[in-house]
Amino acid sequence: MINKHIGPQTVALASPPSVVAFSNIGGKLESKGPLAAYFDELSQDSFFGADTWEKGESVMQERVLRRALKKAGMEARDLDYVLAGDLLNQCIGTSFGLRSFHIPFYGLYGACSTMGESLSLGAMLIDGGFASFIAALTSSHFCTAERQYRMPVPYGNQRTPTAQWTATAAGCCILGAQGDGPYVTHVTCGRIVDKGITDANNMGAAMAPAAYDTLRAHFQATGTSPADYDLVLTGDLGALGHEIVTDFFRQDGVDMTKNYRDCGMLLYDLEAQDMHAGGSGCGCCAATLNGYLLGGMRAHKWERILFCPTGALLSPVSSSQGQSIPGICHAVCLSNTK
Amino acid sequence: MINKHIGPQTVALASPPSVVAFSNIGGKLESKGPLAAYFDELSQDSFFGADTWEKGESVMQERVLRRALKKAGMEARDLDYVLAGDLLNQCIGTSFGLRSFHIPFYGLYGACSTMGESLSLGAMLIDGGFASFIAALTSSHFCTAERQYRMPVPYGNQRTPTAQWTATAAGCCILGAQGDGPYVTHVTCGRIVDKGITDANNMGAAMAPAAYDTLRAHFQATGTSPADYDLVLTGDLGALGHEIVTDFFRQDGVDMTKNYRDCGMLLYDLEAQDMHAGGSGCGCCAATLNGYLLGGMRAHKWERILFCPTGALLSPVSSSQGQSIPGICHAVCLSNTK
Numbered sequence: 001m002i003n004k005h006i007g008p009q010t011v012a013l014a015s016p017p018s019v020v021a022f023s024n025i026g027g028k029l030e031s032k033g034p035l036a037a038y039f040d041e042l043s044q045d046s047f048f049g050a051d052t053w054e055k056g057e058s059v060m061q062e063r064v065l066r067r068a069l070k071k072a073g074m075e076a077r078d079l080d081y082v083l084a085g086d087l088l089n090q091c092i093g094t095s096f097g098l099r100s101f102h103i104p105f106y107g108l109y110g111a112c113s114t115m116g117e118s119l120s121l122g123a124m125l126i127d128g129g130f131a132s133f134i135a136a137l138t139s140s141h142f143c144t145a146e147r148q149y150r151m152p153v154p155y156g157n158q159r160t161p162t163a164q165w166t167a168t169a170a171g172c173c174i175l176g177a178q179g180d181g182p183y184v185t186h187v188t189c190g191r192i193v194d195k196g197i198t199d200a201n202n203m204g205a206a207m208a209p210a211a212y213d214t215l216r217a218h219f220q221a222t223g224t225s226p227a228d229y230d231l232v233l234t235g236d237l238g239a240l241g242h243e244i245v246t247d248f249f250r251q252d253g254v255d256m257t258k259n260y261r262d263c264g265m266l267l268y269d270l271e272a273q274d275m276h277a278g279g280s281g282c283g284c285c286a287a288t289l290n291g292y293l294l295g296g297m298r299a300h301k302w303e304r305i306l307f308c309p310t311g312a313l314l315s316p317v318s319s320s321q322g323q324s325i326p327g328i329c330h331a332v333c334l335s336n337t338k
Numbered sequence: 339m340i341n342k343h344i345g346p347q348t349v350a351l352a353s354p355p356s357v358v359a360f361s362n363i364g365g366k367l368e369s370k371g372p373l374a375a376y377f378d379e380l381s382q383d384s385f386f387g388a389d390t391w392e393k394g395e396s397v398m399q400e401r402v403l404r405r406a407l408k409k410a411g412m413e414a415r416d417l418d419y420v421l422a423g424d425l426l427n428q429c430i431g432t433s434f435g436l437r438s439f440h441i442p443f444y445g446l447y448g449a450c451s452t453m454g455e456s457l458s459l460g461a462m463l464i465d466g467g468f469a470s471f472i473a474a475l476t477s478s479h480f481c482t483a484e485r486q487y488r489m490p491v492p493y494g495n496q497r498t499p500t501a502q503w504t505a506t507a508a509g510c511c512i513l514g515a516q517g518d519g520p521y522v523t524h525v526t527c528g529r530i531v532d533k534g535i536t537d538a539n540n541m542g543a544a545m546a547p548a549a550y551d552t553l554r555a556h557f558q559a560t561g562t563s564p565a566d567y568d569l570v571l572t573g574d575l576g577a578l579g580h581e582i583v584t585d586f587f588r589q590d591g592v593d594m595t596k597n598y599r600d601c602g603m604l605l606y607d608l609e610a611q612d613m614h615a616g617g618s619g620c621g622c623c624a625a626t627l628n629g630y631l632l633g634g635m636r637a638h639k640w641e642r643i644l645f646c647p648t649g650a651l652l653s654p655v656s657s658s659q660g661q662s663i664p665g666i667c668h669a670v671c672l673s674n675t676k
Contacts (some may be wrong), residue, residue, distance in 0.1 A: 004467045005418065009442045011468050080343065081527060088653070091447045092661075095530060095651035099664045104347045104527035106455055106537040107651070107666075109429045119442055121459065128466020129342045130349050189419060189442035192433060213389040213527050313433035313445070315426070319392050323430075326437045328445075 004127075007221020009214070010188040010196075016338045017126040018179025020133065021072035022290035025064045027142070030050030031286065033158065033268040038291035040067055046143055048166065054092060060283075061086070061097030061168040064290075065137055068172040071241030072133075076101040079174070080131035081119040085109050086139050086282055087166075089148065091133040093139050103135070111311030112236050114138040115171060115286040115328030119307075122175050123184040123332070132177050139170030140281025149200070149316055162202040164238045164280035167267060171286030173294070181336050182297045188218040188331040192313065196324045200314065203325070204241025204264075204277055207310040211237060212248040215308060218331045219254070226256050230302035233293070234329070235309030236264035237286035238278030263288040263309075285309045296335055304335040342465075345559020347552070348526040354676045355464040356517025358471065359410035360628035363402050366481070366508030368625065370632035371606040376629035378405055384481055384506065392430060395479040398508040398621075399424070399435030402628075403475055406510040410471075416437040417512070418469035421456040423447050424477050424620055425504075427486060431477050437669070441473070449649030450545075450574050451528065452476040453509060453624040454668030457645075458525040460513050461670070470515050477508035478619025487538070487654055500540040502576045505605060509624030511632070520635045522676050526556040526669040530651065534662045538652065541663070542602075542615055543577025545648040548665030550577060550586040554645060556669045564594050568640035571631070572667070573623035573647030574602035576616030601626040601647075623647045635674055642673040 004011040023040050031042035041063065048056040048063075051317040061084065069076060082101070085108035086093035098105060110117035117138030125131045143153050145166040151157040175184065195212050197206040211234045219225055226232050226249075237245065249256045263285035264278035289307055296302050308331040314323070342349040361378050370379035379401065381445050386394040399422065407414060420439070422644075423446035424431035436443060448455035456474030463469040478501065481491050483504040489495040531551050535544040549572045557563055564570050566589075575583065580600040587594045601623035602616035627645055646669040652661070 003470070005469075008415075054655055055661075070577045077346075085447055088427075089655060090425075090449065090651065090653035092651070092653045092656045095663060095664050095666075096656065099530040099532050102529050105530055106459060106527065107444040107447040107449075109355060109423055111428065111445075121444060124466055124468050125462060128462055128468065129352070129508050130466065131343075134343070153368040186500070189444065191440050192443055194437050267574060313428065313430070315428035317392055317427060318434065321392060323393075323434060326433050327449045328433075328443060330444075 005156050007217060009217045010186060010221035012186050013123055013127040013184060015127055016183035016185045017123045017175045017177060019182050019294055020174040020176040021068045022173045022294045023064050023068035023071060024171040024287040024291040025060050025169060026287055030167060030169050035288060035292045038295055053141055053143040054088060057093040057139050057144050058097035060139045061093055061137060064170040064172040065135055068174050072174050076103050079103045079133050081106060081125060082135045083108055083122050084137045085114045086237045087145055111313055112280060112282050113309040113311030113328050113330050114282045115289060116309035116332050117261055119173060119184060119332045120187040120330050123187060126175055126177050133174060135174050136174055138282040138286045139173035140166050140283035142166045142168045142173050145281060159276055160201045162240055163276045164203060164264060165275050166281035167279045167284035169283030169287035171290035173290050182294060182334045184332055185335045185336050186222055186333040188214055190214040190328040191328045192326045192328050194324055194326040198324045200319050203280060203312045204238040205244060206325035207245050207312050207327035208237055208241040208244035210329040211245050211308060211310050213331040214331050225254060226259060229304050229306045230259060231305040232260045232303055233307050234306060236280040236312055237262045238264045240277050307332045309332060347555045348524060348559035350524050351461055351465040351522060352653055353465055354521035355461045355513045355515060355522045357520050357632055358517050359406045360401050360511045360632045361409060362509040362625040362629040363398050363507060364625055368505060368507050370611060373605055373630045376633055391413055391481040392426060395477050395482050395512035396432040396435035398477045399431055399475060402508040402510040403473055406512050410512050414441050417441045417471050417473050419444060420473045421446055421460050422475045423452045425449060425483055426580040436675060442478055445637050449651055450618060450620050451647040451649030452620045452646035453627060454670050457522060457670045458668050461522040464513055464515050469510060469527060473510055475510035475514050476620040476623035476624045478504050480504045480506045483619060497614055498539045498576055500615050501613045502541060502602060503613050504619035505617045505622035507621030507625035509526050509628035511628050519674050520632060520672045522670055523673045524560055524671040528552040528666040528668045530664045530666050532662055532664040533555045538657050540576040541618060541650045542576040543582060544663035545650050545665035546575055546579040546582035548667040549583050549646060549648045552667040552669050563592060564597060567642050567644045569643040570598045571643060571645050572600045574601045574618040575648055576602045578615050645670045645672060
């Protein structure tokens with residue numbers, strides 16, 4: 001058996017799986033942000049035609065998978081697996097969004113790291129010979145997340161400066177054993193990191209140590225530095241978390257200032273849209289990847305990116321019981337060359 | 339690239355990974371059930387020494403992983419991945435239970451199918467060359483599940499005859515690329531199946547169609563029938579779900595009456611312990627597998643078993659919004675010979 005591990009958390013794919021098709025969907029605020037032109041669909045209806053926001057989130061997952069399949073010229077039965085999850089309790093955005101497709105399904109919970117986790121596991125299933133095609137997808141919805149994690153939306157709860165805005169968005173990526181790229185060349189699996197942050201309105205600070213931990217592991221295992229990538233992206237650390245990661249690496253003598261971005265800072269115009277620290281939610285980096293980023297790679301704007309979604313593994317119950325906020329980050333290297 | 343698919347949902351592992359060690363833990367009612375002798379640890383304290391039940395559930399996961407590592411003569415750093423999840427919102431049983439180990443972590447949400455999902459993905463990661471050792475684990479806790487899904491425990495809510503009892507238990511299995519077995523020879527990935535059952539007190543009926551779907555796919559792909567296994571086990575369908583699955587197969591001319599059991603009917607004495615339809619929860623089949631079943635295989639009581647945990651992918655929110663209950667079932671074939 002070939003050992004594909006090149007470091008304690010990192011594997012190099014022997015036959016890097018290819019992106020076959022990708023799709024995204026967003027809501028009203030995403031339609032007013034700087035990445036609006038990179039969406040397949042933007043809805044002004046926060047219910048997406050359904051009668052509750054939770055059902056609307058499922059509609060997003062259903063549509064984004066259906067569109068990705070169409071772009072790939074595939075039917076649902078052509079997929080060997082779908083790997084997906086979301087932020088809702090018991091991941092109902094996913095289970096109800098996908099139930100009509102009848103695709104073999106592995107449900108994931110990685111909080112906002114789900115797009116990285118689903119791509120990682122999907123790429124390994126293909127490279128291991130267990131699948132020809134997989135779909136990786138996730139979603140988030142401002143209104144479902146807000147009432148589950150914080151306050152019912154009609155309360156008009158005031159937000160702190162470090163707070164982030166959960167994106168109403170979903171993204172889907174179909175990977176295949178064959179294709180013209182971009183290719184998944186490496187994946188780095190994150191560890192749970194908890195530095196004791198307890199402020200649930202400051203997720204950026206809670207998740208930044210996990211991003212640092214995974215990025216450092218990835219750079220070490222692959223013998224690369226940020227300069228070897230056209231872009232290094234975290235998922236939704238926001239402005240504060242982005243600054244913390246940059247600072248951590250500065251202390252190691254590693255310069256992240258040139259090409260390190262955070263999807264939570266790309267999806268919205270933080271000032272003009274009054275987004276405080278930036279976007280968040282599984283859908284934030286999923287929609288950014290499966291539109292702006294993969295589209296840019298196909299247009300050769302970027303040749304190699306390191307995509308590193310971060311997740312905060314808390315719940316309202318854990319916070320109310322005085323627990324701090326564990327974070328995790330999964331890194332995926334996407335390259336136009338194998 | 340070798341294609342290891344032998345059917346639409348089923349793969350045969352090229353180098354079947356081996357069980358290296360296993361461990362389980364249970365609570366008070368489990369200590370009074372017929373499988374009590376097959377537990378590594380039984381606690382009369384429902385808090386497991388912690389100050390809340392949720393923290394107690396995390397303690398179960400922590401202890402069961404620590405004990406499995408000890409039995410294997412391994413350190414946490416020897417594991418390439420841990421694959422785990424639980425029933426709690428945002429899977430906090432897992433994230434807080436595992437955070438002190440610093441093992442690369444992929445979080446799963448498969449409801450009560452999690453033990454099957456974690457073994458399946460773990461076996462494929464090893465067989466694909468991505469890992470030498472993985473740990474698959476999950477837990478459930480009667481008191482955390484009851485107050486999250488139904489009513490606060492002190493209400494003394496009356497239960498319907500079809501209701502099941504969430505096991506307070508956890509199980510962990512360490513798989514390795516080398517070992518003396520039992521071996522994971524095949525895995526069959528389930529599809530989401532929803533036949534429109536809406537009664538959240540009748541999970542057995544809701545999940546039985548998913549179990550039938552996965553078992554049928556497995557038998558077809560492998561060219562086997564129930565008679566080819568010493569035991570065929572579902573996870574926690576309980577008495578009613580067990581009867582439904584048996585009936586479905588009877589209609590196909592397949593006899594399940596000889597060796598088909600359900601872990602929810604093994605863990606407790608349904609009559610004497612007033613368990614209604616039987617045990618449920620991720621921990622029910624996880625604790626049964628990682629004690630009674632794997633122990634029995636090592637003692638050559640059984641040589642080949644088909645382990646098929648089932649999950650109900652609902653939430654209280656989906657039920658209150660009038661949604662039916664989607665089910666899923668993941669099958670894992672364990673054999674003493676490769």
